[in-house]
Amino acid sequence: EDGGLALQRQKRNIDLQQPRMTAERGNLVFLTGSAQNIEFRTGSLGRIKLNDEDVGECFHQIQKNKDDITNLKRSIVGLPQNISNQIHQLDSKLVDL
Amino acid sequence: EDGGLALQRQKRNIDLQQPRMTAERGNLVFLTGSAQNIEFRTGSLGRIKLNDEDVGECFHQIQKNKDDITNLKRSIVGLPQNISNQIHQLDSKLVDL
Amino acid sequence: EDGGLALQRQKRNIDLQQPRMTAERGNLVFLTGSAQNIEFRTGSLGRIKLNDEDVGECFHQIQKNKDDITNLKRSIVGLPQNISNQIHQLDSKLVDL
Amino acid sequence: ADKVWVPNTNFDDATNWSQNRTPCAGAAVEFPADKTVSVLVREGHSISDMLLPLDGEFVLASGAGFGAADAGSRPDCGTGARARFLDPDRFLWLDPLLWRPGDAASGLFSVDAERVPCLHDDVVFPSDASFRVGLGPGAGTVRVRSVQALGQTLEREEDLAAFLASRAGRLRFHGPGALSVDPEACTDPSGCVCGNAEAQPWICAALLQSLGGGCPQAACLEPLRPEGQCCDLCGAVVSLTHGPAFDLQRYRARLLHAFLSLPQYQGLQVAVSKVPRPPRLREASGAKADTEIQVVLVEAGPEIGSVGRLARALLADIAEHGEALGILSATARESGAPVWGGS
Numbered sequence: 001e002d003g004g005l006a007l008q009r010q011k012r013n014i015d016l017q018q019p020r021m022t023a024e025r026g027n028l029v030f031l032t033g034s035a036q037n038i039e040f041r042t043g044s045l046g047r048i049k050l051n052d053e054d055v056g057e058c059f060h061q062i063q064k065n066k067d068d069i070t071n072l073k074r075s076i077v078g079l080p081q082n083i084s085n086q087i088h089q090l091d092s093k094l095v096d097l
Numbered sequence: 098e099d100g101g102l103a104l105q106r107q108k109r110n111i112d113l114q115q116p117r118m119t120a121e122r123g124n125l126v127f128l129t130g131s132a133q134n135i136e137f138r139t140g141s142l143g144r145i146k147l148n149d150e151d152v153g154e155c156f157h158q159i160q161k162n163k164d165d166i167t168n169l170k171r172s173i174v175g176l177p178q179n180i181s182n183q184i185h186q187l188d189s190k191l192v193d194l
Numbered sequence: 195e196d197g198g199l200a201l202q203r204q205k206r207n208i209d210l211q212q213p214r215m216t217a218e219r220g221n222l223v224f225l226t227g228s229a230q231n232i233e234f235r236t237g238s239l240g241r242i243k244l245n246d247e248d249v250g251e252c253f254h255q256i257q258k259n260k261d262d263i264t265n266l267k268r269s270i271v272g273l274p275q276n277i278s279n280q281i282h283q284l285d286s287k288l289v290d291l
Numbered sequence: 292a293d294k295v296w297v298p299n300t301n302f303d304d305a306t307n308w309s310q311n312r313t314p315c316a317g318a319a320v321e322f323p324a325d326k327t328v329s330v331l332v333r334e335g336h337s338i339s340d341m342l343l344p345l346d347g348e349f350v351l352a353s354g355a356g357f358g359a360a361d362a363g364s365r366p367d368c369g370t371g372a373r374a375r376f377l378d379p380d381r382f383l384w385l386d387p388l389l390w391r392p393g394d395a396a397s398g399l400f401s402v403d404a405e406r407v408p409c410l411h412d413d414v415v416f417p418s419d420a421s422f423r424v425g426l427g428p429g430a431g432t433v434r435v436r437s438v439q440a441l442g443q444t445l446e447r448e449e450d451l452a453a454f455l456a457s458r459a460g461r462l463r464f465h466g467p468g469a470l471s472v473d474p475e476a477c478t479d480p481s482g483c484v485c486g487n488a489e490a491q492p493w494i495c496a497a498l499l500q501s502l503g504g505g506c507p508q509a510a511c512l513e514p515l516r517p518e519g520q521c522c523d524l525c526g527a528v529v530s531l532t533h534g535p536a537f538d539l540q541r542y543r544a545r546l547l548h549a550f551l552s553l554p555q556y557q558g559l560q561v562a563v564s565k566v567p568r569p570p571r572l573r574e575a576s577g578a579k580a581d582t583e584i585q586v587v588l589v590e591a592g593p594e595i596g597s598v599g600r601l602a603r604a605l606l607a608d609i610a611e612h613g614e615a616l617g618i619l620s621a622t623a624r625e626s627g628a629p630v631w632g633g634s
Contacts, residue, residue, distance in 0.1 A: 019222035021215070022348035024458075026113035026133040027240075034140030036220040040147045046213065046226025048147065049233040050242045053253045059150050061256050062158050068263045069165045075270055076172055086281050087183050093288055094190055114237075115324045116343040120359035124231040125213035125224075131237030137244050145244050156247050159255050166262045173269055184280050191287055207316055208335035208358035216335065216356030230359070 293393025294408040294435075298382045299420035302332040302349070307377055314338060314374035317360040321373045322347065328379040329462040331421035332356070348462060350421060379423040380465060384408075384433055385490055386497035387521075398551040399543070400560045402519035402587060404494055408435045410486035411477035416440040416463075426468030429493055434471045434486065446474045481617070482539035482565035484582055485519065495521035512627030517587045518566040525626045526589035527602035530568075531609070533584055536617030539565065545616075546586070546605075556601050562587040584618075599625050 017033030032038055040048045040055065048055045114130030129135055137145055145152040208214055211227040224232050234242055242249040298306075305312045313336070314320045320341040322328070328344060333352040337360035343349075382389055387406035392399075393415060408414045414435050416422050422440075426433060437446035441459060445451040451472050454460045464470065477483035487494060498521050499505060506522035514523035531537075543563045550556055566585045586605065588598045602623045609621045 017220040018350045018352060019217045019220060020348045020350045021343075023116050023343050023346055026116060026130050026345045027136065028116040028127060028129050028133070028343070029136045029138060030222055032139045032143050032222050033220055035142035036140065036222070037143050038137050038139055038145045039221055039223045040232070041223060042148060042226045043228050045229040047231045048224065048226070049231055050249050050253075051235055053249070055147055058253055058256055059147060059155055061260060062155055062162065065162045065256065065259045065263055066158060068267070069162055069169065072169055072263065072266055072270065073165070076169065076176070079176065079270070079273065083180055083277055083281075084183075086278075087180075087187065090187055090281065090284055090288070093285075094187065094194075097194065097288075097291065113324075113345050115322075115345060117341065118338070118343065118357060119340040120338070120361050121233075123213070123359060123361060124233055125215070125226075125357075125359035126233045126235060129236045129240050132239035133236060134241045134243060135234045135236055136242070139245060152244050152247075156244075156252060159252055159259065162259045163255060166259055166266065169266055170262070173266065173273070176273065180277055181280075184277075184284065187284055191284070191291075194291065207337050208356060209337065209360070212337060212358035212360060214335075214356055214358035215351075217351035217353050219353055222351070 292409075292412050293415050294390045294406075294412045295393050295415045295417065296422055296424065297389050297391055298422065299417075300328050300330050300379050300423050301420055302330050302336070302376075303334050307379075309375040309377065310372075312374075315368040317362055317368045319362060319373045320376070322376045323378060326379050327462055327465065328376075328423050329421045329459075330376075331419075346462075380425055382423060383425045383427070383466075383497050384468070384470075385428075385493045386501060387494055388498060388501050396547065398547055398560055400562050400587075400589070402517055402562050402564070402566075402585075403498055403521045404487040404491045404519035405485045405562075405564055407487055407490070407494055408433070409483075410434055410473070411436050411475070411483050413437045413444075414439065418442040422463055424464055425466040426464060426470055427466035427493075428496075429468060429490075431490060432469040432471050433490075434473055436474060436476065437472055438470070446472055448472055480538040480540070481533055481535075482584070484565050484567055487519070488567060491519065491521075509626070509630075511629050514626045515624055517562075518569065518585055519564070520587070524587075524589055525629070526587065526598045527623055527625045529586040529588070529602055529605050529621055529623045531584035531586065531621050532580060532619045534617045534619050536615075537584070538617065539563065539584065542584070542616060542618075549608075550601060550604065556597055558591045559597060559601060560589050560591050 017036060019030070019032045019036060019038075022029045022031060030038060042048055042056065113133070116130070116133065117128040119126050119128065127135060139145060208216070211230075213224075213226045213230040213232045215222070215224050215232075217223070226232055236242060300307060303313055308314065316337040317339050320338050322330075322342060322344045324342070324345050326344055327346045329348045329350060331350045331352065332355040335354070335356050335358065337358040339360055339362035341357070385407055387403045390406055390408065392401065393413075412435050414437065416424075416439060418441060437444055438451060439445070440454070440463065443454070445454055448471060451470065455464055455470065509523040509525055511525035514525055515528050516523050517528050546561050546563060551559055551561060563584065563586050565582050568581055568583045588601055590598050602625060606621055606623055609616065609618050613619070613621070
């Protein structure tokens with residue numbers, strides 16, 4: 001492959017990798033190339049809002065839900081053990097009668 | 098341009114509102130019309146990130162939380178049934194005495 | 195126009211405190227400075243999508259997960275109380291024998 | 292030969308904006324709702340409001356972007372008036388003013404019809420600019436050898452068709468006309484006819500519209516109208532009948548190096564191409580060939596007389612070396628005396 005063609009290909013890749021904001025029949029679409037990211041970076045007081053939902057808070061809530069679920073699992077695992085101990089005790093008393 | 102085409106174009110403009118990027122009290126706001134979407138699309142290797150959080154992973158976590166909750170509900174529903182069986186057995190033993 | 199002048203113009207034209215959308219090596223970056231937001235708003239029938247995921251649905255699912263967790267917590271808290279009442283009753287019967 | 296598309300739809304190009312300047316910091320900006328366009332953004336812009344087209348795209352070069360500035364935040368930005376992006380559909384393929392030769396040599400020019408890409412030309416849309424091209428007016432098909440756009444070279448009909456049908460293609464090409472590629476190169480050393488004769492009325496209409504209406508008055512008596520030229524001009528036309536040994540490139544190079552480089556011909560420009568021979572001249576000369584080589588000589592500056600001297604020098608050159616050059620016969624026409632005070 002000669003130099004010109006390589007350069008041409010490189011240019012093409014550069015072009016395809018450029019991010020773009022496009023409008024399609026009034027829809028607004030933000031696009032990046034194959035390996036490029038779309039990133040939202042907020043300052044300490046700045047926020048990203050999607051239709052009045054604060055994205056940062058949503059992410060926070062997802063994590064909180066996850067933590068709550070972990071705790072719930074733990075209590076549910078402990079619960080039957082605790083109860084079965086009590087029932088076992090009762091059973092022993094019955095046998096002792 | 099003939100009249101029919103102009104009319105068609107005009108109708109389209111009424112149906113569709115121009116997407117808009119605007120500053121509202123220093124905030125940067127992207128707006129679309131009443132039935133138009135806003136979409137963010139990366140290539141297959143690109144990611145959407147909010148302050149170092151990967152949005153794809155967050156969506157995955159939401160689904161995982163949902164599945165975990167379904168499983169938790171199932172265990173909690175099964176739990177009292179299992180225990181009440183044991184208590185009922187004990188009760189029967191008592192009556193038999 | 196040479197590169198240095200272009201860069202200078204860019205610096206002059208976008209204040210670093212402004213919320214902004216910029217391209218960084220092919221990545222599309224939305225940045226908020228101090229206290230300003232970046233907001234995306236569709237009309238009532240429009241949707242916001244991140245790589246084919248509907249953000250509204252995701253937000254809805256996050257809230258639903260949160261509500262489910264609250265209910266689960268309540269049932270789990272109520273559960274041992276209910277069972278311990280039954281066990282207590284059994285215990286009393288035993289004592290009465 | 293390469294023909295390079297000149298205009299662009301870049302955000303940062305002042306000529307794309309009402310008032311001939313890019314939006315200043317804090318400006319309100321408006322793109323026409325119903326004009327489809329791809330816009331390259333190469334710098335950063337602070338705007339207070341921007342209405343986007345319903346169908347269009349903004350491609351961001353690295354470091355480029357948009358920031359939110361409240362209206363009137365800069366005192367130097369003027370008041371209120373929206374910066375409007377001009378109609379991106381205003382650039383027509385057939386407008387000779389919108390193309391430049393890829394290998395422009397000083398002293399050479401093209402007649403108007405050949406400033407627009409010819410049948411055997413490779414067309415280049417530079418990849419460092421966004422663009423939009425109107426095919427038409429008229430529903431005819433424009434044929435060229437290849438089209439380079441977005442860094443890809445399209446030389447197969449199916450590749451071009453796929454590109455034109457894609458969103459990228461639809462953002463950049465519009466109009467009732469069609470575009471087609473035929474990878475056949477011009478293999479005739481004596482040159483190939485441009486092939487724009489049928490489109491010439493449209494080409495001239497586009498050119499004259501840019502010039503503001505009709506042809507300017509030629510500044511000489513008995514001006515000439517060379518084949519492929521839209522308006523009369525002052526200068527000389529040398530018409531050559533050639534044999535099989537004639538080589539257009541070599542003859543063009545000979546004109547540049549053996550004649551135009553001489554001090555007495557400084558400021559002259561020459562266009563050399565194979566053109567269809569007008570029927571009346573064909574009958575008059577009794578020649579069998581339906582094409583001839585047209586050499587158009589014009590003066591770039593106000594000097595007078597050197598064009599005529601060069602035309603006669605060329606005839607003398609042909610008389611002496613015609614056989615070696617593959618030139619069978621030559622005739623020359625000259626415009627008349629200058630009209631002073633003409634525009």
